[in-house]
Amino acid sequence: MQNLLVRKYFYLWLAEFWTVLIAFLCLTSFKKLPSIGVKSADKYVHFTFYFVFTILWFLYFNNKKLNSNDSSKALVTKVFFVAVLYGIGIEIAQSLFTTTRKGDVLDVIANTSGGLIAVFLVVVWSRFYKKKDNQIK
Numbered sequence: 001m002q003n004l005l006v007r008k009y010f011y012l013w014l015a016e017f018w019t020v021l022i023a024f025l026c027l028t029s030f031k032k033l034p035s036i037g038v039k040s041a042d043k044y045v046h047f048t049f050y051f052v053f054t055i056l057w058f059l060y061f062n063n064k065k066l067n068s069n070d071s072s073k074a075l076v077t078k079v080f081f082v083a084v085l086y087g088i089g090i091e092i093a094q095s096l097f098t099t100t101r102k103g104d105v106l107d108v109i110a111n112t113s114g115g116l117i118a119v120f121l122v123v124v125w126s127r128f129y130k131k132k133d134n135q136i137k
Helices: 002-027 041-064 072-097 105-136
Strands: none
Touching: 002 041, 002 072, 041 072, 041 105, 072 105
């Protein structure tokens, strides 16, 4: 029981940290940093942000078992929609609250793509895990 509690709070801490990190990095100016020279590097970063966001929040809620009626697929779908809304909110905040950043529809597409790939991997993992679990019984 204690191990489950520690794991639950560990995932919560990671998910919250990642969520705040996304906001900080997306709303802060990095004009003084050198360019890395990779075309569309920003889109890869956004993809990664929301891929990890979706995985971490899924792990937290899956361990928390708030809705025991929810399947892994339903739970990760809910987390995905929250990730999309959060990404849209960050892009709106960039347009409204910063002078050095601007909202970008392509960033929203990259965010959504990262979340979608995370959903796909969670669903595949869940099916594999259930199949393996059924073989053990």
